[in-house]
Amino acid sequence: xxxxxxxxxxxxxxxxxxxxxxxxxxxxxxxxxxxxxxxxxxxxxxxxxxxxxxxxxxxxxxxxxxxxxxxxxxxxxxxxxxxxxxxxxxxxxxxxxxxxxxxxxxxxxxxxxxxxxxxxxxxxxxxxxxxxxxxxxxxxxxxxxxxxxxxxxxxxxxxxxxxxxxxxxxxxxxxxxxxxxxxxxxxxxxxxx
Amino acid sequence: xxxxxxxxxxxxxxxxxxxxxxxxxxxxxxxxxxxxxxxxxxxxxxxxxxxxxxxxxxxxxxxxxxxxxxxxxxxxxxxxxxxxxxxxxxxxxxxxxxxxxxxxxxxxxxxxxxxxxxxxxxxxxxxxxxxxxxxxxxxxxxxxxxxxxxxxxxxxxxxxxxxxxxxxxxxxxxxxxxxxxxxxxxxxxxxxxxxxxxxxxxxxxxxxxxxxxxxxxxxxxxxxxxxxxxxxxxxxxxxxxxxxxxxxxxxxxxxxxxxxxxxxxxxxxxxxxxxxxxxxxxxxxxxxxxxxxxxxxxxxxxxxxxxxxxxxxxxxxxxxxxxxxxxxxxxxxxxxxxxxxxxxxxxxxxxxxxxxxxxxxxxxxxxxxxxxxxxxxxxxxxxxxxxxxxxxxxxxxxxxxxxxxxxxxxxxxxxxxxxxxxxxxxxxxxxxxxxxxxxxxxxxxxxxxxxxxxxxxxxxxxxxxxxxxxxxxxxxxxxxxxxxxxxxxxxxxxxxxxxxxxxxxxxxxxxxxxxxxxxxxxxxxxxxxxxxxxxxxxxxxxxxxxxxxxxxxxxxxxxxxxxxxxxxxxxxxxxxxxxxxxxxxxxxxxxxxxxxxxxxxxxxx
Numbered sequence: 001x002x003x004x005x006x007x008x009x010x011x012x013x014x015x016x017x018x019x020x021x022x023x024x025x026x027x028x029x030x031x032x033x034x035x036x037x038x039x040x041x042x043x044x045x046x047x048x049x050x051x052x053x054x055x056x057x058x059x060x061x062x063x064x065x066x067x068x069x070x071x072x073x074x075x076x077x078x079x080x081x082x083x084x085x086x087x088x089x090x091x092x093x094x095x096x097x098x099x100x101x102x103x104x105x106x107x108x109x110x111x112x113x114x115x116x117x118x119x120x121x122x123x124x125x126x127x128x129x130x131x132x133x134x135x136x137x138x139x140x141x142x143x144x145x146x147x148x149x150x151x152x153x154x155x156x157x158x159x160x161x162x163x164x165x166x167x168x169x170x171x172x173x174x175x176x177x178x179x180x181x182x183x184x185x186x187x188x189x190x191x192x193x
Numbered sequence: 194x195x196x197x198x199x200x201x202x203x204x205x206x207x208x209x210x211x212x213x214x215x216x217x218x219x220x221x222x223x224x225x226x227x228x229x230x231x232x233x234x235x236x237x238x239x240x241x242x243x244x245x246x247x248x249x250x251x252x253x254x255x256x257x258x259x260x261x262x263x264x265x266x267x268x269x270x271x272x273x274x275x276x277x278x279x280x281x282x283x284x285x286x287x288x289x290x291x292x293x294x295x296x297x298x299x300x301x302x303x304x305x306x307x308x309x310x311x312x313x314x315x316x317x318x319x320x321x322x323x324x325x326x327x328x329x330x331x332x333x334x335x336x337x338x339x340x341x342x343x344x345x346x347x348x349x350x351x352x353x354x355x356x357x358x359x360x361x362x363x364x365x366x367x368x369x370x371x372x373x374x375x376x377x378x379x380x381x382x383x384x385x386x387x388x389x390x391x392x393x394x395x396x397x398x399x400x401x402x403x404x405x406x407x408x409x410x411x412x413x414x415x416x417x418x419x420x421x422x423x424x425x426x427x428x429x430x431x432x433x434x435x436x437x438x439x440x441x442x443x444x445x446x447x448x449x450x451x452x453x454x455x456x457x458x459x460x461x462x463x464x465x466x467x468x469x470x471x472x473x474x475x476x477x478x479x480x481x482x483x484x485x486x487x488x489x490x491x492x493x494x495x496x497x498x499x500x501x502x503x504x505x506x507x508x509x510x511x512x513x514x515x516x517x518x519x520x521x522x523x524x525x526x527x528x529x530x531x532x533x534x535x536x537x538x539x540x541x542x543x544x545x546x547x548x549x550x551x552x553x554x555x556x557x558x559x560x561x562x563x564x565x566x567x568x569x570x571x572x573x574x575x576x577x578x579x580x581x582x583x584x585x586x587x588x589x590x591x592x593x594x595x596x597x598x599x600x601x602x603x604x605x606x607x608x609x610x611x612x613x614x615x616x617x618x619x620x621x622x623x624x625x626x627x628x629x630x631x632x633x634x635x636x637x638x639x640x641x642x643x644x645x646x647x648x649x650x651x652x653x654x655x656x657x658x659x660x661x662x663x664x665x666x667x668x669x670x671x672x673x674x675x676x677x678x679x680x681x682x683x684x685x686x687x688x689x690x691x692x693x694x695x696x697x698x699x700x701x702x703x704x705x706x707x708x709x710x711x712x713x714x715x716x717x718x719x720x721x722x723x724x725x726x727x728x729x730x731x732x733x734x735x736x737x738x739x740x741x742x743x744x745x746x747x748x749x750x751x752x753x754x755x756x757x758x759x760x761x762x763x764x765x766x767x768x769x770x771x772x773x774x775x776x777x778x779x780x781x782x783x784x785x786x787x788x789x790x791x792x793x794x795x796x797x798x
Contacts, residue, residue: 064403071409097493112493117517118375119368119495122595127612133497134372135513136596138613144688147613147703148596149513149786151797178687 074172077162081107081190088123088141098157098169099123099130101141106189108182109157109169110143115176116150130154143176152176158185228455240438241460247451250460254329254448254548257467258322259441262350263434264468265315268475272308273423280360282419284412287362288489295486306479312354314475316504319350320578327535327574330544330567331447337536339440342433344532349430351504356422358502362415367490368499370410370418372509376521377401379795387518388795410492448546497594497607506588507581511773513596514780516797524773528577531766538759539570569747577770598703598781614701615786616694617683618676623788626672627798629665630772633741634764636752659742666738670730677707677783678726704784 021027033039076096084091084107089100097120099110110130112120119134129146130139137148144153158173167188175181207213219230232243248254279298280290294301323343326332332340355373359366378384378401382391385399396408406413487496501509512520549564549571564571593599594607618626637658645654680694691697698704699711714722752760776798779785787797 061403064406065398066406066413069397069407070413071407071411094491094493116375117372117379117512117521119371119499120493121495122497124595126608126610129612131595133495133499133595134368135509136592136613138595140688142687146684146688147615147786149515149517151516151792151795 075168075170077164078109078167078169080165081161081167081188088125090123092169093120096169096171098171100159100167100169102190105191106187107159107167108187109159109167111155111157111171111174113155114150115145115152115154116148121154142178143181144178153178153181156181156186159188160185161188225455228457231457231461238457238461240442241456242442243456244453245456245460246446246449247454247459249446249448249451250454250463252463256321256325257463258318258325260464261467261471262315262318262322263438264464264471265311265318265475266430266434268311268472269308269315270427272304272311275304276308277423282360282415284362284415284490287360287415291361291363291486295483302483303479306482306484307475309484310478310482311475312357313502313504314471315350316354319347323347323532324574324578328571329447329546329548331546332536333447333539333542333545334536336440336444336447339437339444340536341533342437342440344529346430346433346437347532348529349426349433353422353426353430354502354504356418356426359415359418360422361486362490364487364490364494364496364499365485365502366487367410367492368495369501369505370405370414372501372512374401374405374410374414376512376517377404379517380522381518384518384522386795387522390795450546498592498596500588500592503585503589507584510584510588510592514773514777516795518795519798524769527766527769534762534766535574538755538763540755540759541567541570543567544570569751573767573770580770580774611702613703614689614697615703615780615784616698617787617790618673618694618785619680619683620789620791622672622676622680623790623798626669627788629668629672630775631768633662633665634748634768635661636748636760636764637745638749639753642749658745662741662745663735663738666736666741667730667734669737670734673733673779673783674726674730677785698784701784704782706782707784 021030076092078092078096078098078100081102084100084102086102086104089102092098092100093112097112099112101108101110114121114132114134114137116132116135116137119132121130121132121137121139123130128141130143131137132148132150135149137150138146139150139154140146142153143156145151153176155174155176158170158175160168160170162168170185173185175186180186218234219227221227229243232238232241276294279294279301281287291305294305296302326340326343332343355369359370375386378396378399379387380400381387381389383394383400384390385394385396385401396402402408404414404417406417500506508520508525511524514520515524544567549566551562552565553560554563590601591598593603593605594609595611597609597611597613599605617623637654642654645657676694677698678695682689682691682694682697684697685692689697691700695707695711695714698707699714701708710722710726713725717725748764751763755763776788779788790797
């Protein structure tokens with residue numbers, strides 16, 4: 001500790017501090033000097049100071065995490081299933097950042113956000129791929145990475161049928177693991193065509 | 194005024210008033226005394242000494258780069274403060290305000306242009322300043338600490354640029370910040386998508402969340418970046434700047450030769466001229482070229498391609514080759530830490546205070562310029578700097594729509610059919626490759642050399658050492674080519690129609706080495722193909738081993754001079770730098786995505 005005041009004598013070298021002590025009294029004095037009341041008060045005083053200052057400054061880190069968010073809702077109604085032809089629909093990309101995919105078995109929905117660093121990819125029909133403009137990740141129709149730096153498949157959103165017969169998409173519930181993403185709320189069977 | 198014959202003159206009269214005397218403590222005659230008084234009687238000038246060695250202020254020594262960066266910072270402060278009068282940091286207003294500034298406010302365009310171009314200039318000048326300080330050895334003891342402060346200032350300069358270009362709330366701004374914030378989400382431990390994520394970290398409490406003030410970029414982000422850009426970072430910047438400038442003087446100048454001259458007028462006049470020149474350049478630049486402004490930010494649509502400003506394009510290009518936590522978090526951190534470590538690991542006392550002389554040295558048929566002193570330090574530092582600018586060049590001129598490779602002379606096409614294919618090498622092979630590469634850093638300490646020589650003859654250690662490097666080189670070569678030829682394609686049949694890596698990459702358009710080999714196998718038959726590949730493995734292995742041997746002596750000397758810890762730091766930074774280059778080559782020539790891939794830990798190299 002460099003805040004030790006110079007008035008208190010500290011040994012120059014870390015040799016045996018009890019060397020050369022003649023009487024127990026001397027030793028007691030040395031202990032007093034090091035661990036006595038003065039030292040205790042001084043060190044605890046500084047400790048309180050630093051703990052308070054550090055604690056207060058660190059607590060401000062928590063201040064940077066807001067408790068209330070004013071953000072758009074993550075779910076929306078995408079219209080009737082019959083409105084979507086087979087294939088990848090870009091109808092909701094500009095408004096809701098999602099692709100709705102209709103296959104001959106039913107619907108699933110991609111969140112149009114690259115799993116690399118969050119840009120919005122584009123759909124290229126000729127290559128049958130989603131391609132990201134920021135770092136060149138390529139995804140296939142299933143959302144799996146086929147090229148580029150993305151580490152994970154595209155996220156699929158929960159897609160269900162609302163009571164009024166519209167598709168209800170929820171971008172708050174996401175799944176991309178093969179096996180889990182093709183069933184449950186992430187796939188909506190729909191065969192009448 | 195005592196002499197009634199003299200006509201009344203205002204200036205001499207004013208100079209005698211109490212007010213004048215209370216402000217100006219000395220006269221302005223050109224006497225040695227006044228020259229000194231001007232410096233230490235002035236709070237702004239007294240950061241400089243009153244006298245300085247003549248050679249230290251020679252333009253060709255410093256090129257005035259430090260002073261120019263300070264001046265550009267002042268220009269940025271002034272223009273920035275003026276811009277703040279019209280700018281409101283809210284997502285509904287910001288873009289309109291910038292448009293007003295660009296089109297409706299008198300002198301607004303000039304100020305905005307100047308602010309933008311001065312920011313670019315500052316990045317250039319600060320980097321050039323760092324290179325100058327390195328090449329003239331000015332970071333060496335006792336100035337190590339000031340070099341560290343300088344690196345912090347460089348990082349802050351880049352961070353100021355980064356926070357600054359969100360503010361116009363255009364597409365460039367939004368997507369740069371999206372990417373930057375997402376890099377925070379990929380930070381190890383504290384990021385929601387990073388490796389070794391803590392179990393309680395989610396998208397609503399990770400590093401990205403605290404940076405952008407929410408889970409999506411919006412008003413909370415804008416006000417955060419506004420405060421960082423206009424108040425918080427400049428405040429810290431000024432503090433570090435004070436220390437930096439103060440330390441330049443207090444740590445003694447790197448150049449002490451030549452007679453001492455008065456700072457007023459010799460240095461002050463140079464500073465004034467440099468500032469004037471920079472101001473003229475900025476004015477002309479700002480009158481001729483408008484600061485770019487893209488379409489208003491749209492959270493759902495990314496421009497194609499979406500390119501960062503030039504000083505971050507290198508990072509953007511780096512992100513193509515590595516996992517985001519590596520390229521976006523670990524590598525930048527290591528670059529910064531590595532820069533800071535330079536004065537502490539460089540124990541060579543030579544080369545302080547002058548530009549090293551270059552001399553021609555021939556390597557076989559080639560002859561190149563090498564620095565006469567500190568050849569290793571200068572080469573490595575310059576190689577790193579050049580690599581960074583090569584990445585910037587690739588990102589700027591060789592990348593088109595979908596971040597696909599276009600040669601600079603090729604026209605871009607949004608309809609070009611490109612099906613890129615990238616494959617992972619199986620982990621075992623890739624792991625061996627990486628390990629052999631790292632083992633290339635092994636030195637042969639003098640003590641070990643003696644020990645082996647005493648036991649097995651004087652030539653044995655050298656031979657063993659050469660054998661080790663050749664072996665490692667061959668190992669790397671084998672671990673690269675063999676899996677590419679024999680491994681199954683792990684993506685078959687889910688993502689790939691081919692069963693082997695060789696076929697998948699051989700039929701791709703983005704792995705020239707692999708496709709040429711594949712064609713060879715197709716046209717000349719497997720026997721010829723295998724023979725060619727065998728020779729290739731041998732040649733590549735020998736070249737890699739030979740490179741290792743070529744650096745062998747240097748490694749041993751470095752180890753004996755630096756000791757284990759410093760050597761480990763230097764060699765790991767060097768291996769990392771060359772490794773980045775190697776990985777880029779593997780990606781561009783062989784179509785390899787990862788050498789080691791452990792998706793469950795988000796760990797891929």
